[in-house]
Amino acid sequence: MTFEAPNKVIIDKARLLCNGVEILVKEKLVFVGNNKTSIIDNEFHNCVGGLVIANSPLPFGCGILLEGVSRYQSNSQEVERLAREILREFAE
Numbered sequence: 001m002t003f004e005a006p007n008k009v010i011i012d013k014a015r016l017l018c019n020g021v022e023i024l025v026k027e028k029l030v031f032v033g034n035n036k037t038s039i040i041d042n043e044f045h046n047c048v049g050g051l052v053i054a055n056s057p058l059p060f061g062c063g064i065l066l067e068g069v070s071r072y073q074s075n076s077q078e079v080e081r082l083a084r085e086i087l088r089e090f091a092e
Contacts, residue, residue, distance in 0.1 A: 015086050020071030021053055024082050033079035034070050 002010040016023040022033040030039040030051065044050040044063030052062040053069050 013086055013089060015083055021069055022079065022083070023051075023053075024079065024086060026082065026086055031079065031082060032066060032069065033083075035066070035068075036078070037066060039064065 001014070002012070004010065011025050012027065014023075014025040016025070020034070024031040024033060028041040030042075031037070032039075032053065039051065042050075042063065047061050047063050049060075050063040051066070052060075052064070053066045055067050056065075
């Protein structure tokens with residue numbers, strides 16, 4: 001993860017788990033495992049959030065809003081493969 005002051009965070013590689021939602025990040029790919037959403041090679045500017053996963057009745061500026069994402073659901077083989085690959089690279 002790289003912080004570029006004053007307003008930029010770059011996540012090159014990660015496995016993020018929050019409230020039952022798994023997000024895998026590798027280079028220019030973001031994969032939301034719970035609903036098999038792939039987001040490739042995106043940049044967002046002047047947004048409150050780049051990728052927002054929520055059911056929000058209030059409108060706000062974001063790059064991508066994913067609503068209705070299932071939580072605590074078993075993952076597909078593709079998600080498990082990518083998670084193992086990312087974790088293996090962290091160990092190196």
